[in-house]
Every structure is written in structure tokens, then in C-alpha cells.
Amino acid sequence: MFGYRSEGVEHPGLWRPELDFFDEKLLGFHDLLEIRFVHAFRKHGVSLQAIRSASRQARELFDQQYPFTCKRFQTDGRSIFATVFDETGDEAILDLAKRQYAFRQVIAPSLYEGIDYAGEGEAQRWYPVKRSKRIVLDPNRNFGKPVLSSTGVDTASIYHAFLAEGQDAKRVSVIFEIPVAAVDAAVKFEHRMAA
Structure with missing residues (x-):
């Protein structure tokens, strides 16, 4: 969450904490939900490198600071996929790491269970x-x-x-x-x- 240092290399956190303006390391609502998604992806066997890459790609693609909290992600245990609209305007599944479209036969774990979303897909409550x-x-x-x-x-x-x-x-x-x-x-x- 807050990054770490390993063998002299600095690894940043997966996203910037919601309450980054305090001197203490605090977690906000969206931080908790992002952690929940990272935990679920790890539990399904997705590597931390794949999660880091998917998080970065999703922030860029969807222009959202907390991309995993929007209701569009799935996993097959190796990659993280996002539901997007392709060039024709149809829904498609995009492999975030490879930036390639994938078949719809991916596992949709219960990542979103218990989360209420606002009209535009942003998490409101859990x-x-x-x-x-x-x-x-x-x-x-x-x-x-x-x-x-x-x-x-x-x-x-x-x-x-x-x-x-x-x-x-x-x-x-x-x-x-x-x-x-x-x-x-x-x-x-x-x-x-x-x-």
C-alpha cells in the first residue's frame, strides 16, 4: 500500500493513498476497497507484478485514481481483465497487462459482492x-x-x-x-x- 524497499530498490505503492496529506500512514474508504480487490486477485493466483501493471494501465485507461473500485474487473488467475467498449461501441474484455482483447470465458469472482455503486460505477458504500x-x-x-x-x-x-x-x-x-x-x-x- 505504501510501497517498500527490497535489495536497494524502491517499489512504490500500487496507488497514492486517499489520505496522503497527513504525516501518518492512514487508509481511506477507497484504499480499503482497493486493498480488498488486490487481496481477491492475489487469492485467485494473480501475481503482484500483474496487479501492479493492471492498476497502472487501468488508471491511464479509465482516468480514475482508484480503478479497481469501478465495477468492471475480472480475472482468470493469471491476468486482470476489464470490461471496456471496443471501437464499434460493443462491450469487450481487455487484458490490461497485454492491452489485447480476450475471450469472454474468464472467471468473474465475487469481487463486487457487498459494494454499492453510484450511477457512474464509483463505489459508494461497502x-x-x-x-x-x-x-x-x-x-x-x-x-x-x-x-x-x-x-x-x-x-x-x-x-x-x-x-x-x-x-x-x-x-x-x-x-x-x-x-x-x-x-x-x-x-x-x-x-x-x-x-
Whole structure:
């Protein structure tokens, strides 16, 4: 994310951090989503060199600082492909490293699961728990901290109250005026994050 040095060679990060204007190394909402995509590509066997090349090519092609967060990428485990419009205006699959069109038989992993997109395909919010919209990371709500979708209360506050109240979910639900199921969802999410 922030680059590294290996055998005397300086390797820059894959993109410029969203909160680059602070002295500390901080991550913004789009940084988290880009990391999520890099992790998914690595999990599918794509090399870091291929990811670096695809990121650079995609930034140039799509003129976006965070190209992986736009809804157009797929992988076959070796290369990263982007859905683009060819010269005729038809949708096509482009191998970003080779800048060549490819066949449509590529694997489309669930890279986009849980991400809501704006009209032009830019990521707006992320629901990190599979098949659930109870917890959301939204840069427009509570500074992008994980919150309960229904109330906006951050999951860490609920979890700390849960611990302080002797792990009594009913008591915490009364304090925050939220359902016990919401307390359970926040506690489960925080446990998952700690693991």
C-alpha cells in the first residue's frame, strides 16, 4: 500500500493513498476497497507484478485514481481483465497487462459482492458481511467507520458497551435503543475483525 524497499530498490505503492496529506500512514474508504480487490486477485493466483501493471494501465485507461473500485474487473488467475467498449461501441474484455482483447470465458469472482455503486460505477458504500446489510462502511456516515446500517451507531461502541455491561445484549439494546439482533450483529462483526 505504501510501497517498500527490497535489495536497494524502491517499489512504490500500487496507488497514492486517499489520505496522503497527513504525516501518518492512514487508509481511506477507497484504499480499503482497493486493498480488498488486490487481496481477491492475489487469492485467485494473480501475481503482484500483474496487479501492479493492471492498476497502472487501468488508471491511464479509465482516468480514475482508484480503478479497481469501478465495477468492471475480472480475472482468470493469471491476468486482470476489464470490461471496456471496443471501437464499434460493443462491450469487450481487455487484458490490461497485454492491452489485447480476450475471450469472454474468464472467471468473474465475487469481487463486487457487498459494494454499492453510484450511477457512474464509483463505489459508494461497502457491506462487509456476506449476505447481510446490517453493517456498512460508508465514507458519508460516521467517518467511514463500520456502523449499523439502520441507526449509524458504530459497531465498536456497541461492542465496548457489550463488554462493559457484562456481555448483556439486552442491556446494551436498551442503552442504544436498538434491537438485540443489532447488538448481536455488531458484536459478531467486531469478533470477526479481531480474529
